[in-house]
Every structure is written in C-alpha cells, then in structure tokens.
Amino acid sequence: MxxxxxxxxxxxxxxxxxxxxxxxxxxxxxxxxxxxxxxxxxxxxxxxxxxxxxxxxxxxxxxxxxxxxxxxxxxxxxxxxxxxxxxxxxxxxxxxxxxxxxxxxxxxxxxxxxxxxxxxxxxxxxxxxxxxxxxxxxxxxxxxxxxxxxxxxxxxxxxxxxxxxxxxxxxxxxxxxxxxxxxxxxxxxxxxxxxxxxxxxxxxxxxxxxxxxxxxxxxxxxxxxxxxxxxxxxxxxxxxxxxxxxxxxxKVDRRDIDVAKGILDTSAAAVFQVGGVMCEPATHGAWARRMLARAEIWGVRGLALVENGETALRCAAGGE
Known part of the structure; x- marks a missing residue:
C-alpha cells in the first residue's frame, strides 16, 4: 500500500x-x-x-x-x-x-x-x-x-x-x-x-x-x-x-472519487475504462487509495459525472 x-x-x-x-x-x-x-x-x-x-x-x-x-x-x-x-x-x-x-x-x-x-x-x-x-x-x-x-x-x-x-x-x-x-x-x-x-x-x-x-x-x-x-x-x-x-x-474531483472506488471494487475487472481512460487495479490501486484518503481529509470538488442519468463508471473489460 x-x-x-x-x-x-x-x-x-x-x-x-x-x-x-x-x-x-x-x-x-x-x-x-x-x-x-x-x-x-x-x-x-x-x-x-x-x-x-x-x-x-x-x-x-x-x-x-x-x-x-x-x-x-x-x-x-x-x-x-x-x-x-x-x-x-x-x-x-x-x-x-x-x-x-x-x-x-x-x-x-x-x-x-x-x-x-x-x-x-x-x-x-x-x-x-x-x-x-x-x-x-x-x-x-x-x-x-x-x-x-x-x-x-x-x-x-x-x-x-x-x-x-x-x-x-x-x-x-x-x-x-x-x-x-x-x-x-x-x-x-x-x-x-x-x-x-x-x-x-x-x-x-x-x-x-x-x-x-x-x-x-x-x-x-x-x-x-x-x-x-x-x-x-x-x-x-x-x-x-x-x-x-x-x-x-x-480537494479531489468527484470523477476521480468515482474512478478510485471502481478501481478498488473487489469485483472490478483486471482492465476497464472510464470515459476513454484505462483503469487497471493492479497498477492504479495506490493512486486510488491516495485519492480516497485525500478526499476524506480535504473534501470533494465538483459534482458526480453523470451520463444518461447514471454515474459513468462501467467496470467491464474491453469497453464501456
């Protein structure tokens, strides 16, 4: 960690x-x-x-x-x-x-x-x-x-x-x-x-x-x-x-919080993308934990990323 x-x-x-x-x-x-x-x-x-x-x-x-x-x-x-x-x-x-x-x-x-x-x-x-x-x-x-x-x-x-x-x-x-x-x-x-x-x-x-x-x-x-x-x-x-x-x-952007949570989700795929950006829990886990720790202490900036009424966080390998 x-x-x-x-x-x-x-x-x-x-x-x-x-x-x-x-x-x-x-x-x-x-x-x-x-x-x-x-x-x-x-x-x-x-x-x-x-x-x-x-x-x-x-x-x-x-x-x-x-x-x-x-x-x-x-x-x-x-x-x-x-x-x-x-x-x-x-x-x-x-x-x-x-x-x-x-x-x-x-x-x-x-x-x-x-x-x-x-x-x-x-x-x-x-x-x-x-x-x-x-x-x-x-x-x-x-x-x-x-x-x-x-x-x-x-x-x-x-x-x-x-x-x-x-x-x-x-x-x-x-x-x-x-x-x-x-x-x-x-x-x-x-x-x-x-x-x-x-x-x-x-x-x-x-x-x-x-x-x-x-x-x-x-x-x-x-x-x-x-x-x-x-x-x-x-x-x-x-x-x-x-x-x-x-x-x-x-403060941490709302989007980064959503992505960090997705990366740390135990059911997350080995590789997935959010908004065209690759996420890989094996290599981005330290970043994700750091984002959540920073947000806990200093707060969150901005609103959740919304697309078609739902948070745009899709943890499916190979596409959105």
Missing amino acids: MHLDLTRRALHLGATLYMPAINPHARRALLGEDLHGAGSVVICLEDALHANDIARGLESLRLSLLERRAGGDPRQRTMVFVRPRDLGMARRIADMDGIETVSGMIVPKLTLGNGPDWFALSRERGIALMPTLETAEYFDPFYVSQVRSMFDAAGREQIVAVRLGGNDLLNTLGLRRTGGRISHDGPLGYVLNMVSSQLMSHGYPVAAPVFDIIQDLDTLGAEVAMDIERGFIGKTAIHPCQVPIIHEAL
Missing part, C-alpha cells in the same frame, strides 16, 4: 503556516486556536527570527508551552511544530515542560552529517521530526539516495513528512524566485522532481516549498495544482491568504 498510513497522517498537514516565535499568533496556535484554517502551524526560531530576538522567542515559546499543557491536550486540533535554529537549540527546547504536547520539530538543513544526532534526539525524547532538505548537496541524486537510506535506518515512523526548502535551495545557486512562474518550470524544477521522486517512491511523504510572492495568488494556484499532480502532500504557507488556495487544490 506504499505506506498509506504515513501518507494519510502527512496529508493532514495541508497548508503549513509558518510564523516567528515572537508573533502573537504563535501563542494562539500553541493554545489550540484555529489560525486561518491552516492544516498545521510552525513556530519558527530559525530563518523567520532575527538573531537579536532568539532569547525573547525561546522565552515566549517556554511560557506558551506551559499554558498549552495546563489547558489540556489540544493535539486533536491544528498540528503545531517547532522549528529550532540548530540541534543545540532543539535539545534546549526538548527540555521545556509541555514540549510533549506538540506534533514534532522541523529539522533545518538536515544533512548526512547532522541527521544521526537529530534522529537520536527524536528517539530519546519521543519527538517526531519533519526534516528539511535545503542545502547544495540535494542537487546530487546519489546524496539523496544516501539520505533516504539514513531515513530507512532511523525508522520511518519518526518522520511526519519531508520538507523541501525552496528558497535555501535557490540561494545555493545565487538565485531567487521569479514572479509569474511556478517553481516546477524554473531552476528548482529538476531538484524538486528528483528529490521528491526518490523519496515518494520509497513511501516518504514530501511537502512542497513555499510560494513567497504573496500578492500573486493566480500563480500560487497554478503552482499548487502542479505540486498536487506531482504527489506532494501539502505546501508551506507564509501568509493566511495562501491557505484556502492550497486547501482547495487538495
């Missing part, structure tokens, strides 16, 4: 809204409030926080975690992750009272060198991780395969999802995003496809990088549609206006 349980868990991330630890909304998120409908929230003490604000950010996090723990267990609501600056800060945060109530930590700039220490911390403290791949090494396919082997050895249950740091990857090239173009068509296209396919094919869910031109919502819509088509389970958001666009893209 291509580790469907891991993918299902990761699909709940949806639009992952990042905010600095000193942002007043960070405390609200830690207290379990729904922030703009985001599927998940990251309290950031790394790139989103100036070095001068680190002490204030850590103290704010510490106090908010105490409030979070005292208020019961809010983990059934929005998933909340903490993004430390480095492993040393992660160890300090792991000692804070209430850290056990969050969904996990974001690992910044994970490499083969620092990865084992992060996974050791995860095992020791029972903290799930979302590794972020965002350094120059990830343009090398062999390096990616080595990191995947490290994940396998560490235990995939410790990983909620893998994140790709688009801006940091571009920075290694001395570039930044160009307005009006989706990331898959620009210089990141190669690394997004190569890294994600290596990981997804071994059952690791991967989240798409941020779209940082906040006012260009049309291009965001085009990019997240391509993200979903290529198998990404969610996307980083840096502004609330991006959340509904990402979540709309995560």
